[in-house]
Amino acid sequence: xxxxxxxxxxxxxxxxxxxxxxxxxxxxxxxxxxxxxxxxxxxxxxxxxxxxxxxxxxxxxxxxxxxxxxxxxxxxxxxxxxxxxxxxxxxxxxxxxxx
Amino acid sequence: xxxxxxxxxxxxxxxxxxxxxxxxxxxxxxxxxxxxxxxxxxxxxxxxxxxxxxxxxxxxxxxxxxxxxxxxxxxxxxxxxxxxxxxxxxxxxxxxxxxxxxxxxxxxxxxxxxxxxxxxxxxxxxxxxxxxxxxxxxxxxxxxxxxxxxxxxxxxxxxxxxxxxxxxxxxxxxxxxxxxxxxxxxxxxxxxxxxxxxxxxxxxxxxxxxxxxxxxxxxxxxxxxxxxxxxxxxxxxxxxxxxxxxxxxxxxxxxxxxxxxxxxxxxxxxxxxxxxxxxx
Numbered sequence: 544x545x546x547x548x549x550x551x552x553x554x555x556x557x558x559x560x561x562x563x564x565x566x567x568x569x570x571x572x573x574x575x576x577x578x579x580x581x582x583x584x585x586x587x588x589x590x591x592x593x594x595x596x597x598x599x600x601x602x603x604x605x606x607x608x609x610x611x612x613x614x615x616x617x618x619x620x621x622x623x624x625x626x627x628x629x630x631x632x633x634x635x636x637x638x639x640x641x642x
Numbered sequence: 643x644x645x646x647x648x649x650x651x652x653x654x655x656x657x658x659x660x661x662x663x664x665x666x667x668x669x670x671x672x673x674x675x676x677x678x679x680x681x682x683x684x685x686x687x688x689x690x691x692x693x694x695x696x697x698x699x700x701x702x703x704x705x706x707x708x709x710x711x712x713x714x715x716x717x718x719x720x721x722x723x724x725x726x727x728x729x730x731x732x733x734x735x736x737x738x739x740x741x742x743x744x745x746x747x748x749x750x751x752x753x754x755x756x757x758x759x760x761x762x763x764x765x766x767x768x769x770x771x772x773x774x775x776x777x778x779x780x781x782x783x784x785x786x787x788x789x790x791x792x793x794x795x796x797x798x799x800x801x802x803x804x805x806x807x808x809x810x811x812x813x814x815x816x817x818x819x820x821x822x823x824x825x826x827x828x829x830x831x832x833x834x835x836x837x838x839x840x841x842x843x844x845x846x847x848x849x850x851x852x853x854x855x856x857x858x859x860x861x862x863x864x865x866x867x868x869x870x871x872x873x874x875x876x877x878x879x880x881x882x883x884x885x886x887x888x889x890x891x892x893x894x895x896x897x898x899x900x901x902x903x904x905x906x907x908x909x910x911x912x913x914x915x916x917x918x919x920x921x922x
Contacts, residue, residue, distance in 0.1 A: 579759065581756055581759075581760070583847070584820055584821075586809070586810075590808075590809065590840070590842075591808075591840065591842035591843075592808050592810070592819075592820050593808070593819050593820035593821045594728060594729065594821070595821045596672070596727065604821075605820045605821055606816075606818075606820055606821070606822060607810075607816070607820040608810055608815050608816055617756075617760060617847065617848070618760070619759060619760055619761070619762045
């Protein structure tokens with residue numbers, strides 16, 4: 544039900560990228576993938592939308608809607624954020640560096 | 643009800659890890675999180691397999707709840723400190739659930755796992771074994787804090803309905819939080835007249851609750867009528883437990899119910915009124 548799926552770039556079977564908008568990427572610290580970061584999806588007004596924890600290999604993904612998004616990562620070692628615009632359904636790559 | 647009675651700080655928790663009569667319990671959305679590292683001494687409750695009836699969509703009955711807590715080594719007079727991931731969603735759900743069966747002394751760890759991890763505090767994979775107890779629930783489910791579908795429909799235009807999902811779920815643009823796939827069976831939208839106050843507005847970035855003054859201002863600005871009863875809902879009832887905790891436990895509103903059927907039930911009801919768009 545609401546269990547957060549394991550965060551990998553492999554999309555679940557049945558994900559239709561002609562219909563769904565997926566934002567996915569990797570959190571890195573000093574170029575190295577960073578697992579266990581709290582990755583927050585903020586909408587175009589900066590409002591919180593969703594949060595996941597990056598996988599051991601630093602990956603995360605969100606199923607969302609077209610629009611302007613900010614992905615913000617929080618970790619004991621530092622914070623960082625990156626912006627991404629989704630023009631329509633599809634897979635959008637967004638990487639976040641924390642420092 | 644005051645904040646000190648229902649919330650503990652990470653500092654307090656760290657100082658009371660070995661205190662007799664204090665039991666830490668982790669409840670996560672990601673039910674594997676505990677096994678990868680937990681607060682020293684904490685036991686785990688799996689919200690999916692241990693708090694739900696295995697067949698029908700409902701909670702376990704009083705006897706099963708008593709057995710669960712007995713097996714976990716929790717006594718009637720223990721102080722239970724709940725914490726979990728995802729800003730304490732499922733810890734708040736478990737808090738409300740413990741209150742359904744009348745456990746007296748339950749508290750939430752402010753900020754949950756996130757704040758604990760961001761602070762760099764200790765997590766361990768050490769196995770925890772607490773001796774079994776014989777727990778007795780105080781009463782059957784307290785339905786003064788649990789709403790069912792018919793009273794939700796009757797509450798339209800009569801009570802405060804607080805939809806705590808994200809604005810896009812409220813308007814009907816998406817069907818589930820954005821970390822989940824979107825295919826769902828129900829109709830999108832919200833209950834007519836509901837106020838949209840996303841649960842996240844009650845929390846700081848690190849997962850801790852905002853101050854009482856900030857929380858009061860939040861619901862006042864949203865148009866919550868304090869003279870009326872309130873029902874909170876989300877998709878499956880966990881995020882609305884977070885808001886139930888804020889309204890009932892932190893702000894002390896007297897008649898607040900959590901509708902755990904939430905949108906996965908309401909949005910599937912034949913003939914139930916639904917509104918779309920960003921307005922109530």
